[in-house]
Amino acid sequence: MPSGDTVAADYTSKNVIMLVFWVLLALVSSFLCSVAEAVLLSITPSYIEGLKEKKPKLAEKLKRLKVDDLDNSLAAILTVNTIAHTVGAIFSGTEATNVFGSELVGYFTCVMVLLILICSEIIPKTIGAVYWRSLTSISALFILTISTMIKYTGFLWFSKLITRLIGGSHAHTFSRDEFxxxxxxxxxxxxxxxxxxxxxxxxxxxETMTAADIMTPRIVISALKAEISIATAIETADKHFSRIPIYGNDLDDINGFVLRTDLLLHKAECHGESNLESIVRKIPTVRRSQTLTPLLEQLLKDREHIAIVVGEYGETVGLLTLEDLIETLLGMEIVDEFDKVEDMQLYARQLWEKRADKLGIDVKASKEELEETDASDDEN
Incomplete structure (x- = not known):
């Protein structure tokens, strides 16, 4: 017959094995749940959209888990995680009492807390957050499996009920600033x-910018009077501009524009003495508050390359071109084979400053007056 010491030794060995089993069960289960949770919360809607062509089945699974049933997915993960912690703590504590005695259970509890914190929270969630792209497939399979296992336990229904009562929603859309x-x-x-x-x-x-943000201000617009002849216009017009606004009495009376190529063509056909009104083209007007997206669409639709910007009372406040819009969109100057100057707005300002200096006009004061006018228009 086995002695009492042998029975005690066998009993202690079984308790040690069960202790290790319950500790590993708690840590491994919690580890997997924490990784899955971190991966799930790291998946973005844009990533799911990008998978639809390459891996449509995986994309559909992720959409179901992340977008359609996120509450259920999280409830399944947290339920299994909580069960693992609770069951592991109860049974490992019981076995620890048998193995170490009641005097050392407190030390075992401290070690267990540290193991859970490090091995089932910090490490797995870091892994899931960093390597979530590589772990999406296996995490999706894991979440679907545990969701199926606890589907009929009532936990998922209870989670949905709480979510409805709170009124929470996990739907996420990106703002412009986020993009x-x-x-x-x-x-x-x-x-x-x-x-x-x-x-x-x-x-x-x-979309948030307006015509006033990108226009060439009125004070530096290079324009010609409608009554002058084509020959005079060729001599006086600035050669850097291909489209030149034409006005009647003043810049508030701009009634069209002429192409520099039209000027040269009509002069070559011996029509140099005709006035500019004979070849003027219509020019559209836009309000200074007009946003750029519909403005670009309208100019492209109407095949227009230039527009006059008007203020609240119909007065001319500036000029903009299709190039200005595209340059704003691309963030770079567009220069064709005929352009010798890259920034035409800057060139127009520099040209005006030179003319103002010759006429004895205080350029600084004029600029301040223009800025005050713009500010008052914005307030109105």
Whole structure:
């Protein structure tokens, strides 16, 4: 017959094995749940959309878990995680009492808390957050499995009830500022280059900008009187501008524009003495408060390249071109083979400053007056 010491030894060995079993069960189960939770919360709607062409089945699973049934997914993970912690703590505590005695159970509890904190919270959630792209497939399978296992326990129904009572929603949409920030992050990480980042940022700012933000101000518009002859216009018009506004009494009476090529063509056909009214083309007008997106669409639809910007009372406040809109969108100057100056707005300002200086006009005072006028228009 086995002695009492042998029975005690066998009993202690069984308790040690069960202690290790319950500790590992709690830690491993909690580890998997924490990884799955971190992966699930790291998945973005844009990532799911990107998978639809390459991996449609996986994309459908992720959409179901992340978008359609996020509450159920989280409830399943947290339920299994809680059960693992609770059951593991109860049974491992019982076995620890048998193995170490009641005097040392307190030390075992402290060690168990540290193991749970490090091995089933910090480490797995860090892994899930960092490597979530690589773990999406296996995490989706794990979440679907545990969701099916606890589907009929009532936990998921209770979770939905709580969510409805609270009125919470996990739906997430990106704001313009978030998209702009994402473009900057993508550039810094090397996913997109500097030019792509610039265009994306400008694209999301484009809708918030108005004609007043990009126009050439009235004070530097280069225009010609309608009554002068074509020959005189060729001599006096600035050669850097291909489209020249035409006005009657003053700049508030701009009734069209002429193409520089039309001027040269009519002079070559011996019509140099005709006045500009004979070849003037219609010019559209836009309000200074007009946003850029519909403005660009309208100019492209009407095949217009230039427009006069008017204020609240119909007065001319500036001029803009199709190039100005596209340059604002791209964030760079557009220069064709005939352009000798890249920034035409800057050139217009510099030209006006030279003329003002010759006439003895205080350029600084004129600029301040223009800024005050713009500010008052904005307030109105």
């Amino acid at each position: 702009i920030a994402m473009a900057g992050v993508g550039e810094r990480s090397g996913e997109i280059d500097e030019g792509e980042s610039r265009i994306l940022k400008n694209l999301f700012r484009f």
